Amino acid sequence: MDSITLLQEAIKARAKAYIPYSRFGVGAALLDQDGQVHHGCNIENAAYSVTNCAERTALFSAMAQGHKRGTFKALAVVGDTELPITPCGACRQVIVELCEPDMKIILGNMKGDIRETTVRELLPGAFGPDELKQGQAPE
Numbered sequence: 001m002d003s004i005t006l007l008q009e010a011i012k013a014r015a016k017a018y019i020p021y022s023r024f025g026v027g028a029a030l031l032d033q034d035g036q037v038h039h040g041c042n043i044e045n046a047a048y049s050v051t052n053c054a055e056r057t058a059l060f061s062a063m064a065q066g067h068k069r070g071t072f073k074a075l076a077v078v079g080d081t082e083l084p085i086t087p088c089g090a091c092r093q094v095i096v097e098l099c100e101p102d103m104k105i106i107l108g109n110m111k112g113d114i115r116e117t118t119v120r121e122l123l124p125g126a127f128g129p130d131e132l133k134q135g136q137a138p139e
């Protein structure tokens with residue numbers, strides 16, 4: 001599936017956003033290794049900080065369907081921004097956790113601007129699963 005098609009899926013996902021507070025809809029489309037697309041949208045909350053972004057919704061939805069860390073092929077994200085949307089820090093951390101460093105990230109806006117990047121570029125120097133040493137309790 002090409003980048004434009006995945007971005008079009010992200011636009012479809014954006015229509016499902018639950019955004020009573022910000023009115024700022026975001027859509028995400030996650031391509032898995034079987035060629036299936038998992039939609040994500042932002043889902044806000046009256047307790048604002050509990051809001052889930054579109055990117056995390058797509059990843060968590062796919063994981064809940066049984067897809068595994070590191071098996072995803074691409075993630076497209078779209079919002080009504082001046083420049084292609086740029087994921088928040090929390091989502092970057094979750095993307096690093098669940099996606100390979102060289103996985104493609106396609107960022108877009110509603111005017112058709114597109115920026116392609118990678119997981120590695122989105123969060124350089126990330127603290128990820130490889131940094132955790134198991135079973136070493138502090139002295």
Ligand SMILES: O=c1ccn([C@H]2C[C@H](O)[C@@H](CO)O2)c(=O)[nH]1
Pocket residue numbers: 019022024025026041042043044051052053054055077085086087088091
């Ligand atoms: O990449 C982004 C940036 C923002 N939002 C959401 C969070 C909140 O609902 C609204 C405004 O920040 O947009 C996303 O879903 N993804």
Ligand SMILES: [Zn+2]
Pocket residue numbers: 053054055056087088089090091092
């Ligand atoms: Zn986010």
